[in-house]
Amino acid sequence: xxxxxxxxxxLLETSPPLxxxxxxxxxxxxxxxxxxxxxxxxxxxxxxxxxxRTGLKEINYRRFFDISDLIGVRVEDPGVFRKTHALVxxxxxxxSVTGLRVDHIDGLAHPAQYLARLQxxxxxxxxxxxxxxxxxxxxxxxxxxxxxxPGSWHTYGTTGYDFLNQVNALFIDRNGAKQLDEIYxxxxxxxxxxxxxxxxxxxxxxxxxxxxxxxxxxxxLSRLAENYNPEAPLSSMELTEALxxxxxxxxxxxxxxxxxxxxxxxxxxxEIAFKQARQYNRCLSRxxxxxxxxxxxxxxxxxxxxxxxxxxxxFIRRWQQLTGAIMAKGxxxxxxxxxxxxxxxxxxxxNPASPGLSVEEFHHWNxxxxxxxxxxxxxxxxxxxxxxxxxxxxxxxxxxxxxEWETRLARxxxxxxxxxxxxxxTHVPEPNMEIFLYQTLLGAWPLFQxxxxxxxxxxxxxxxxxxxxxxxxxxxxEPNRPYEEALLQxxxxxxxxxxxxxxxxxxxxxxxxxxxFGSLNSLxxxxxxITAPGIPDFYQxxxxxxxxxxxxxxxxxxxxxxxxxxxxxxxQGEALSKTHTLAELLEFWRDGRVKLYLTQKATRxxxxxxxxxxxGEYLPVQxxxxxxxxIFAFCRCCGKEWTxxxxxxxxxxxxxxxxxxxxxxxxxxxxxxxxxxxxxxNNILTGEEMDMPEGKGLAVSEVLRTFPVALxxxxxxxx
Numbered sequence: 001x002x003x004x005x006x007x008x009x010x011l012l013e014t015s016p017p018l019x020x021x022x023x024x025x026x027x028x029x030x031x032x033x034x035x036x037x038x039x040x041x042x043x044x045x046x047x048x049x050x051x052x053r054t055g056l057k058e059i060n061y062r063r064f065f066d067i068s069d070l071i072g073v074r075v076e077d078p079g080v081f082r083k084t085h086a087l088v089x090x091x092x093x094x095x096s097v098t099g100l101r102v103d104h105i106d107g108l109a110h111p112a113q114y115l116a117r118l119q120x121x122x123x124x125x126x127x128x129x130x131x132x133x134x135x136x137x138x139x140x141x142x143x144x145x146x147x148x149x150p151g152s153w154h155t156y157g158t159t160g161y162d163f164l165n166q167v168n169a170l171f172i173d174r175n176g177a178k179q180l181d182e183i184y185x186x187x188x189x190x191x192x193x194x195x196x197x198x199x200x201x202x203x204x205x206x207x208x209x210x211x212x213x214x215x216x217x218x219x220x221l222s223r224l225a226e227n228y229n230p231e232a233p234l235s236s237m238e239l240t241e242a243l244x245x246x247x248x249x250x251x252x253x254x255x256x257x258x259x260x261x262x263x264x265x266x267x268x269x270x271e272i273a274f275k276q277a278r279q280y281n282r283c284l285s286r287x288x289x290x291x292x293x294x295x296x297x298x299x300x301x302x303x304x305x306x307x308x309x310x311x312x313x314x315f316i317r318r319w320q321q322l323t324g325a326i327m328a329k330g331x332x333x334x335x336x337x338x339x340x341x342x343x344x345x346x347x348x349x350x351n352p353a354s355p356g357l358s359v360e361e362f363h364h365w366n367x368x369x370x371x372x373x374x375x376x377x378x379x380x381x382x383x384x385x386x387x388x389x390x391x392x393x394x395x396x397x398x399x400x401x402x403x404e405w406e407t408r409l410a411r412x413x414x415x416x417x418x419x420x421x422x423x424x425x426t427h428v429p430e431p432n433m434e435i436f437l438y439q440t441l442l443g444a445w446p447l448f449q450x451x452x453x454x455x456x457x458x459x460x461x462x463x464x465x466x467x468x469x470x471x472x473x474x475x476x477x478e479p480n481r482p483y484e485e486a487l488l489q490x491x492x493x494x495x496x497x498x499x500x501x502x503x504x505x506x507x508x509x510x511x512x513x514x515x516x517f518g519s520l521n522s523l524x525x526x527x528x529x530i531t532a533p534g535i536p537d538f539y540q541x542x543x544x545x546x547x548x549x550x551x552x553x554x555x556x557x558x559x560x561x562x563x564x565x566x567x568x569x570x571x572q573g574e575a576l577s578k579t580h581t582l583a584e585l586l587e588f589w590r591d592g593r594v595k596l597y598l599t600q601k602a603t604r605x606x607x608x609x610x611x612x613x614x615x616g617e618y619l620p621v622q623x624x625x626x627x628x629x630x631i632f633a634f635c636r637c638c639g640k641e642w643t644x645x646x647x648x649x650x651x652x653x654x655x656x657x658x659x660x661x662x663x664x665x666x667x668x669x670x671x672x673x674x675x676x677x678x679x680x681x682n683n684i685l686t687g688e689e690m691d692m693p694e695g696k697g698l699a700v701s702e703v704l705r706t707f708p709v710a711l712x713x714x715x716x717x718x719x
Contacts, residue, residue, distance in 0.1 A: 044193055057223045059212040065325045066209040076109040079118060092122045092135060094504060099136035106141065106254045106324035107319055116153040138377050142349040144252045149373065157376020160537055161349040164367050164380050168344065168527055170632060171396045171521045172356030173650050177342065179402035184341040187409055188431040194339050194353040199280055201338065202330030204246035204471060209329055214324050218243055220315055227308060236283040242292045245284060249276035252622035257316050262296035289656055336386060337470035340436040344395035344443070347386055356399065359632050362621040365635070368537040370533035370618040381542050383555060388548035389445035391689065394518030397573060400652040408510055415503040419493045421486040428486035433467065436492060444547045447590040456495065457520050460488055462549045494515050494661055513657040520587055520708060521704055524647035529708045530602040531636065531645040533618050544592030544600050565601060566593050582706055586660055598685065602711055605684045612638045619674055624697065627669040630654060631700060635677060642678050644716035646671065646703055660708050663701050670697030678714035685711055
């Protein structure tokens with residue numbers, strides 16, 4: 001509508017008669033004589049003006065999530081597709097655009113059909129396999145735990161949330177994660193049952209945001225039930241309740257049902273949803289649930305009119321277009337603010353109750369990815385992540401020190417209890433928000449004093465958003481001002497630098513420790529992202545430490561001039577002395593240049609060796625004898641070309657804060673490379689060369705002698 005406004009303004013500037021006519025019409029409609037005519041004019045429109053709260057309950061068109069002024073179009077219609085994609089296809093055909101990212105793919109009527117049509121219009125007459133189409137296209141498909149991207153889609157993979165959650169879980173201590181369950185229970189008094197929280201929050205958003213859509217589908221379901229069995233009518237109310245419950249229990253964003261029989265995955269997800277529905281809502285009408293089950297599983301009667309079959313499929317299509325929006329608002333934008341055991345796991349497509357990922361499990365995941373989706377995107381940060389990649393990396397450290405974390409929590413709760421205000425019978429913040437706040441502070445606390453004033457303002461905005469998203473004591477629809485003011489006052493008081501605030505100094509001491517070890521996690525995940533199977537994706541500003549929170553905080557302007565300056569300084573420093581440059585990067589790690597250096601070196605090497613990283617094998621590397629839990633390493637190879645990636649993990653048990661895990665820390669540990677691996681290696685990050693002794697592995701202490709992560713390249717014999 002902004003472009004339309006602009007066009008009208010341009011017309012007004014160039015056409016005095018039009019300006020005069022509009023002025024006369026506005027004057028008339030504002031007069032006593034014109035007001036009745038204005039009502040007539042509005043009644044002739046294809047829409048009805050309504051108060052926005054009324055719209056939430058009565059809206060009768062498809063929209064983007066719960067945003068009523070973003071109206072959906074029927075892109076499944078070939079004519080609509082051609083018109084809405086004319087510019088995109090022109091840019092593709094003339095070579096201006098070489099790849100497309102399709103966001104919110106699950107809102108489409110037929111995602112598979114859409115992707116095939118996209119390829120057809122991009123390269124008419126070219127037939128290509130689904131997983132290697134002519135145009136590079138990735139989809140923002142949010143995969144739930146254990147879910148796979150449909151293999152029939154004409155795409156190269158996802159936009160990378162699946163990778164984000166896997167690599168993040170690698171830096172969780174599994175033993176510590178188990179203890180965090182009990183710590184969370186003791187601190188908050190809540191049972192850590194994520195699935196039930198998600199169910200409740202999905203029901204909440206259905207009632208508050210999508211009641212009109214569910215009501216309309218419930219009415220349609222009632223008519224279909226009546227046609228199915230006129231002798232045993234089911235009420236619209238009981239059918240709508242069954243539909244609401246099953247929708248809230250669906251474990252994925254949506255199914256992709258288009259015909260009978262159902263695909264095995266769709267069948268499995270529906271079975272889970274109906275089983276959970278019966279557990280969570282024992283008051284459901286069995287008859288209503290039974291009919292809904294028949295319909296969604298497409299269990300047609302033996303004698304059934306084709307018109308009725310089409311009506312069932314049309315209902316499923318409309319339902320499938322809605323379930324993704326309900327999952328996004330109920331899980332991503334609500335439940336992820338309600339279960340706060342370890343909030344670094346609370347990510348889009350993530351599992352907040354994850355116990356972490358072992359080295360072997362992540363190797364297995366990468367091998368499957370290399371086989372099935374080798375050109376899918378590897379991301380660690382986007383405009384929609386719940387917190388910055390380095391914020392998450394810090395919070396993960398808590399899983400390594402659960403006992404110390406619980407000690408600090410108990411101390412901080414005692415130190416800060418007098419700062420809580422009582423609002424409607426509740427001390428604010430309640431324990432669940434309090435533990436959320438402490439983790440947020442540990443994850444996002446600035447590295448430099450001069451950044452604190454801006455951070456405190458950012459924190460205030462973030463706390464209001466987080467509390468409203470949780471929809472527990474306040475919300476966007478019904479803001480609870482006294483609660484919000486008490487929350488902000490608590491945050492302000494605990495961060496006041498006064499003699500009476502014992503918490504603040506204790507927090508700063510602990511935070512420095514978390515920040516250091518979090519930076520090691522960050523370097524590790526950055527190198528894995530660049531060298532593991534997939535295409536690395538970098539969100540704006542993440543070349544340096546990204547300690548952002550959720551949007552709009554992660555959409556602040558990026559100082560690219562600073563990054564350019566740092567790069568130039570690094571190149572100049574390397575030219576004089578690489579050894580001195582590396583030592584300086586580690587000494588002044590807080591400024592983020594160490595991450596920029598790693599990113600630049602590794603991405604440049606990848607660009608110079610595309611064959612290895614796009615087509616090379618993925619080979620896990622074992623560690624011996626006693627550091628296998630603290631090292632993640634793998635090779636990529638293509639013919640005689642080899643690379644080796646090695647990163648440390650769970651390092652808090654190995655070194656003190658401020659001490660990088662280098663050299664002697666690794667004792668006698670060795671990397672056990674495949675038998676056919678080269679013996680001569682060059683460290684891309686440090687310039688050091690290394691030979692692997694006959695019959696032995698590479699010594700970890702030598703590989704990590706001067707830099708905390710390693711990217712090695714094979715040296716051809718004779719060089």
